[in-house]
Amino acid sequence: xxxxxxxxxxxxxxxxFIRCDFNVPTDEFANISDDRRIRSAIATINYCLDQECAVIxxxxxxxxxxxxxxxxxxxxxxxRLQQLLKRDVALAGDVVGKDAMEKVGALKEREVLLLENIRxxxxxxxxxxxxxxxxxxxxxxxxxxxxxxxxxxxxxVEGITHFFDNEHKAAGFLLQKEIQFFGKLIENPVRPFAAxxxxxxxxxxxxxxxxxxxxxxxxxxxxxxxxxxLKQMGYNVGASLVEDDLLxxxxxxxxxxxxxxxxxxxxxxxxAAEKFAEDSVSKLVSVQEIPDNWMGLxxxxxxxxxxxxVLNDVQTVLWNGPMGxxxxxxxxxxxxxxxxxxxxxxxxxxxxxxxxxxxxxxxGLDEEMTFISTGGGASLELLEGKILPGVMPLIAEKV
Ligand code: AMP
Numbered sequence: 001x002x003x004x005x006x007x008x009x010x011x012x013x014x015x016x017f018i019r020c021d022f023n024v025p026t027d028e029f030a031n032i033s034d035d036r037r038i039r040s041a042i043a044t045i046n047y048c049l050d051q052e053c054a055v056i057x058x059x060x061x062x063x064x065x066x067x068x069x070x071x072x073x074x075x076x077x078x079x080r081l082q083q084l085l086k087r088d089v090a091l092a093g094d095v096v097g098k099d100a101m102e103k104v105g106a107l108k109e110r111e112v113l114l115l116e117n118i119r120x121x122x123x124x125x126x127x128x129x130x131x132x133x134x135x136x137x138x139x140x141x142x143x144x145x146x147x148x149x150x151x152x153x154x155x156x157v158e159g160i161t162h163f164f165d166n167e168h169k170a171a172g173f174l175l176q177k178e179i180q181f182f183g184k185l186i187e188n189p190v191r192p193f194a195a196x197x198x199x200x201x202x203x204x205x206x207x208x209x210x211x212x213x214x215x216x217x218x219x220x221x222x223x224x225x226x227x228x229x230l231k232q233m234g235y236n237v238g239a240s241l242v243e244d245d246l247l248x249x250x251x252x253x254x255x256x257x258x259x260x261x262x263x264x265x266x267x268x269x270x271x272a273a274e275k276f277a278e279d280s281v282s283k284l285v286s287v288q289e290i291p292d293n294w295m296g297l298x299x300x301x302x303x304x305x306x307x308x309x310v311l312n313d314v315q316t317v318l319w320n321g322p323m324g325x326x327x328x329x330x331x332x333x334x335x336x337x338x339x340x341x342x343x344x345x346x347x348x349x350x351x352x353x354x355x356x357x358x359x360x361x362x363x364g365l366d367e368e369m370t371f372i373s374t375g376g377g378a379s380l381e382l383l384e385g386k387i388l389p390g391v392m393p394l395i396a397e398k399v
Contacts, residue, residue, distance in 0.1 A: 001183060001387075002396040003171040006047060009141055010167070013052045013109050017139035018044060018172065019156045021146035021374060022059035022077045025358045030076070034358040036366075037148065037374050038080050044145045044172035045085065045112070054107040056138050057081075057114045058095075058156050060149065066122025068094075078114050089114055095121045096134040104138045124155045132159030145172025147179075148354070148375035150390030161393035171394045174374065179391060181350075181371055182382040190315040190348065191217055196307075196338065198223030199321025199355065202246050204377070206253075208320075211384035213256050218263040218314070220307050222299050222323035222334065226267050229254065230287055238272065238290040265310055269300030271324065271331055278328040298324025299334035308341050317342055318383065320352045320376055326359045335359050343368035352379035 020041040027033040048055050064072040078091040089112045093099035100115050107113050118124050123131035132155040136142065142164045144150065149157055161169055193216045197205060202225045221229060224241035231237045232250040257264035268287055272294040273280040284300050311317065319342060323334040342349045343365040351360055351369050353376025360366050373379040381388060
């Protein structure tokens with residue numbers, strides 16, 4: 001699949017709107033804990049600056065649900081960008097309001113303006129045409145470099161592309177790189193191919209799990225999502241995270257795996273805690289012995305050993321979602337151990353998703369992975385063989 005290339009745009013001295021994905025994880029002090037997504041966008045931004053462009057950047061951060069909320073301001077991102085670009089980055093006080101429009105109007109060549117959190121506008125996630133039109137009116141060129149959000153048909157990702165013809169829009173370098181990498185991975189993965197899937201809920205990854213099954217040889221489940229499967233299997237999971245409305249879907253996934261001959265692994269033990277807190281009393285228990293009112297917050301050592309064995313012969317591994325509440329040291333061990341297995345293996349290792357990339361980076365293993373994708377949901381959808389809504393309008397027509 002060939003995408004419209006930034007290098008083919010004739011944009012010297014023009015205004016360019018770049019949709020980035022600066023949705024970075026932050027620590028308990030609200031500091032950026034992993035700036036990979038910001039660093040990954042620098043190549044495209046610098047290219048545009050070298051073309052003497054006036055650069056307008058847009059991104060979301062977290063889920064402010066269409067309302068202005070200081071907590072989700074892009075101010076820390078603007079500061080980090082400033083350091084990385086070694087130049088001033090102005091931050092607009094809003095997205096398409098008076099301040100943003102005035103700053104856009106005054107923006108000169110080789111200057112950089114970051115709009116406030118695009119999700120302060122309720123229309124963004126609704127792919128609102130009016131919002132897309134306003135955003136598009138800011139620039140003569142549009143570039144999408146936000147791989148992590150390209151699976152969403154949002155105003156600044158999809159809607160906006162309709163206001164630019166093929167000579168005025170393109171995929172940025174990061175988007176190109178991600179799409180190319182996953183294209184090759186789906187075409188011809190070296191087998192055995194394992195997917196390690198964790199994170200909080202089944203709901204976010206349900207479809208991805210179903211669609212991944214025909215493509216992989218093994219699935220290893222961890223994180224909060226494991227408990228919906230375990231409950232469906234008849235275990236008492238105490239107060240662990242469970243999505244009761246998805247029990248049937250969980251059964252369907254397990255049935256499908258069996259039908260397709262995919263080895264489907266669930267944790268055999270967990271670190272259980274009395275409450276969701278770092279200072280909680282905790283103990284190691286088998287999944288058959290989770291006490292009532294206790295919750296499983298990490299995979300246990302027996303599961304770590306089992307998963308280590310299972311990963312031994314694997315040639316390609318895709319990892320999406322932490323094995324436990326890795327943000328708390330006490331429940332990070334399972335994820336860290338799995339990260340070491342993946343890093344030490346000679347398999348092609350692909351890590352996807354902000355949290356998983358963050359945890360791998362926290363323990364200094366990021367350089368050991370073959371590829372760290374800036375998109376979790378987006379990379380899963382690519383592996384399902386879908387064409388992402390943000391990418392579709394950027395496909396170059398075949399001549
Ligand atoms: P997701 O965004 O669905 O990939 O989920 C990532 C989040 O899942 C992280 O913030 C983890 O803290 C959380 N998580 C992982 N394991 C568990 C668990 N056993 N119980 C509750 N939350 C979990």
